[in-house]
Amino acid sequence: MQTRALPYLLLLPSVILLGVLFLYPFVLVAWQAISDDAGQLTSAHFSEMLGHWKFNTAFKNTLYLTLAVVPIQMVLALYMASLVTGMKRGRDAFLYIWTIPLGISDLAAGIIWLSIFEQSGFLNSFLVTFGINEQPETFLGYQNKGTIFLAIALAEIWRATAIVLVILVAGMGLIPKEYQEAAEVFGASRWQRFTKVTLPLLKPSLQTALILRVILAFEVFAVVAALGGTNLPILMGEVYQWQFVLRDPNVAAAFALVILGISILCTLVIMWFLRTPKGATI
Amino acid sequence: MMKKTALAAALTLGTAVTGIQTANAEVLFWSTQAAPIEEAQAMREKVLSGFEGEVDFQPSETGPWITRIQAEATAGSGKIGLIGSLHGNMIDLSDNLADLSDIDTTGVNGTFLELGKLGTDQQKYIPWMQATYIMAANKKALEHLPEGADVMSLSYDELIAWAKNMADATGSPKFGFPAGPKGLKHRFFQGYLYPSYTNSMVTKFRSAEAEGAWNAFKDLWQYTNPGSTGFSFMQEQLLTEEVWVAFDHTARLADAFNQRPDDFIGFPAPAGPTGRGFMPVVVGVAIPNTAPDMDEAKALLAYMTKPETQIETLRATSFFPVVDVELPDDMPASVQLSGAAIAAMSGSDDANPGLLPVGLGDLGGKFNAVYVDAFERIVLGGQDVREVLDDQADSLRKIMEEANAPCWAPDAASDGACPVD
């Protein structure tokens, strides 16, 4: 069998697609970030970006948000996935419920969580109705950056854990029961079985889920805009700001390259940390 | 070769899937205004149905709106016949817009027409509709007015005192300001705060008077609902009563006025030491060079400025006409409430009307950012007023010099770039 050429043939459709629809426009945009109007290479746009007073804040906020959201999502999804595998009846129903947020766009999620946290929202209604608070609180006020951050993190965890869950559940389904049973025979507790058998065998799925989540977390925008207003600048928001409000596509492209850069970096780090040794697959 | 075949196949499929592309005589009206679907519906059914040709009204968010227009301009061909948006969005599209000088513009506000030239000698856009910032209050708030203050001729100091009274009385700040991501707060600083305190928008950006203006605003901010940084359309918070008194432009207050006309009043923006600064919001319509049917587009454009169309537009969008028209009596509550406020504002003794920035080209966005950044640093960030103003003044000066834009009202006319003292 022509094994040498075959993998490339299999990749061809996706590569053509990516080449035309992604690489071509990407190169054009990336060029904007590093060239001036006369077509000369320049670092001016990057200096302008780095020199802008919001850059550091936006960069940090994006990282913090990712750091706050993704690990919780991974743990939560793992927990949900193992609950599901431990279920005897009703698996389908619970899984369906837990994957509902999958179908909810970030715009819709923003609307939903704003209706909870805004001053006249459901949370305040609850607190006031039950006499816990006398006055509705302004959870999303500019001086409560912590609360805003928390609200955004909650909304993101709510919205995007389902992606991780689906990938992990599918991955767990592929782990043969025998391994669990073998470990049980050797006296491993439930927790040990999870950490010593399930987790290592789940590595490829964990890797996939983690990479996708981290990349998507760097691109979060709609939920932050809905809940944070202008209080929590993030990189993706700055891309919009420079592209459509400040009308400086060069600096917007520079911001986009920063997002791309940290995404690739994180991807490589995750790929390396969660690499599966050759031959250690199921 | 291979690619070509694939492309041909793709095109065929595209045709198959979409059932494509009859050469349509419809004019595609691509607009950022009247985007909420109930407004869009009114535009289609009430405003545009009177046009003898076919119109396809497609509202869009600013991002896709700009992207699409730029794409068509770059590609050199397009579907869009007519574009409609805020003055600020038109500025850097200037090169792609057809000259509209041959359109009959009798009756259209001359100042706005001048704005529509975008600093060129061609008519780049024709004014379509206008709004202005006014204030709105829940009637419950009126009892907290400081003594002796007349709501129809309020000063900034009285507004601050009023906001304080409300906060003290209710336990939570009841003044609201649209400082959210889509709020148009830069226009407040440019057209209201600065003119009212410095009688200038650019020249006295870092003056002592400006410092006073910012300090006054900081005072007001103490009694401003802290959620304001998330507010973009004050009608929502007025309706939920998260705020009782708010500042926003007429179209963004309309929903509150219309839903509960008896609960709200509209009144003029406050006055400062140098008068009652205010500024219009102008929405224009223009035709891109790539319009498929230029004549039909121009016919539609002319239709848009007809008095009857303008009145229907007002009903649909709560934006006011740019031509002189007699408004009928059966206008919605929002028109009556905000109309009264606008009349009181422009008719007041201390009225100090300003103009939208002109001649900035594609630096308009950055010009606005100077004011917004100053706000975020001074008011939200708590940074030192003097330092921030000095810092932002440098950026402002650079922008004015790069654009080489002369001063506009209320700044006195200048030779060459408008100076920042």
Add this chain to the structure above:
Amino acid sequence: MNVDGTSSAMRWTFRVSILVLCAWVLVPIYLLITNTLSSPEEVVSFPKKVWPSFNLESISFFINFAGVGQALWNSVLVACVTMVFSISAGAPAGYALSRFDFRGKSFYRVLILMTRAFPLPLLALPLAVLYIRIGLDDTILGLALLHTMLALPFAVLITYSLFSGIPVELEEAAWTLGCNRFQAFYKVIFPLVLPGLTASAIFAFVISWNEVFGAAVLTIEHRTLPAFLLQGLDQAPLHLKFAGGAVLVAPALLFIFLVRKYLFSMWGIANR
């Protein structure tokens, strides 16, 4: 002897966890529905009621809104074409990644992820220019191609881990029993990964369904539902905002509901 899994404390933790997690997911959805089914006055009232008054004013506004049906149909078309494209381009790539070692493998893996790591709003401009020039502008196909690009990383990575979980011997056995590579894939591997493929199809569907920016730029007469509805949704009065959100969410939920069986009813691959 450790009797984990059967002790009543464990069982209770198990049950309570499940219920709490269900509530965590469902309560926000419920609140959206409550707001959708409330009258405009109730939506802005405070404190809010937890039980809706089943006022259908807002929702019927959307359902009767001219063009919604067409937009819905466009959305479904685009999402389905996206599903087919992303699986047909993604699954072979996932298969190649799982079965072969070849030069450029890591590069490819990073490349497909880049499409998700670069802000679409910036890519939209050059893409739209390209589309206008080659005639893909304002077509279902063109938008579906863009959405395929967005869904591709999911399709490739999910199928990659699926194929990695299928023992090579099953395929080899099929070869020795008279299959060529394609037949072996189609008759043996494909049925085994079908549930997982459904998962990546769902991703494709949902990604396409919820994508707004590209749809708003690249379609005009063939607007998808989000591009059609979401324009100005945040300027719309509150009650319409919620109803719009619900109208958008409902079909996606229905779709997931319909295919949920395939999503999770894995074959007993455990015995190998």
Add this chain to the structure above:
Amino acid sequence: MAEIKIKSVARRFGKVEALKSIDLTVADQEFLVLLGASGCGKTTLLRIVAGLETASEGEVWIGDERVDRLPPRDRKIAMVFQNYAVFPHLTVFENIAFGLRMAKLDQNTVDKRVKRTAELMHIDPLLERYSGQLSGGQRQRVAVARALAMEPEVLLMDEPLSNLDALLRMEMRAELKSVLAESKTTTIYVTHDQVEAMSMADRIAIMNKGEIVQASDAVDIYRNPSHRFVGSFIGNPPMNFLPAKPLEGSMWSVANLQLPGPAHPSNATDSQIEFAIRPEDLTVGDATTEGAMHVKVRVVEPLGSHLLASCLVDEQLFRVVLDSDHPITSGDSLYIKPMMDRIRWFDAKSEHVL
């Protein structure tokens, strides 16, 4: 007529030589077992014959056809995999019928053949089950049935019994042998289990480090190992080896014995040869026995049918099989006499028999 000819087949993985120029012919209807320790290349060779792997060089012929460029499906082979590779999404029936359907046989023939092979393998009651509902032994039967149903000219089996427990393995061994004898296919069977190999094979090819060191029938391999490795691998316990020093003529000194052996090589002093004998080819005498070797007993293992004594000669391990009732304990001295016709000599360097 399906003779398998393997000509100079080599396989390299990078710099590692997994197979070094293998030549092997398997006669029509012959049952050949590839025997060797894990990692010796036997599975690689089998997979090359199957077409699942490509040889770096060399030719593979099945019948009159050169097949090494053909895909597996065109080689008229069937294969049984070590982990059975029973398709989990198909019933037992469909598993067995899989290849038949690929060959586009009509439903009648398919039914008939599936039924026949299922009966042959005693799995006819399981036809509607899925692989998940089968035990390991049953799955193994399905795998074999699936291969046999193809009525292949060549049957390749990769350690098909290694995942079964000892008792089941013995049962399946006998059963497989009779089934295969009847089916008249040419079979290559890979295993690391010498008992399995000897009990089933017409001929055994013993592999070591990517080479076939000896290919012959079971008795010949046991009696006449052509290579030191064969002697040390075959037999339980395997052969004893002791160094031999050259004496005059063709006499050799082994421990305290002087034995006639092969003629001295030209450079006799340097070259060393080894004396080899199977533990059961020794007779026990006493201190007075002429030509007996003196060994010290270290461990005695009573194995029922016999005793196995591990002894030391000149600090070298030397195993002796004794009668079960032989009175002996560790520490005893033992005088043993090799049966002269069973002594083998190996070149210590080339490891070939002399």
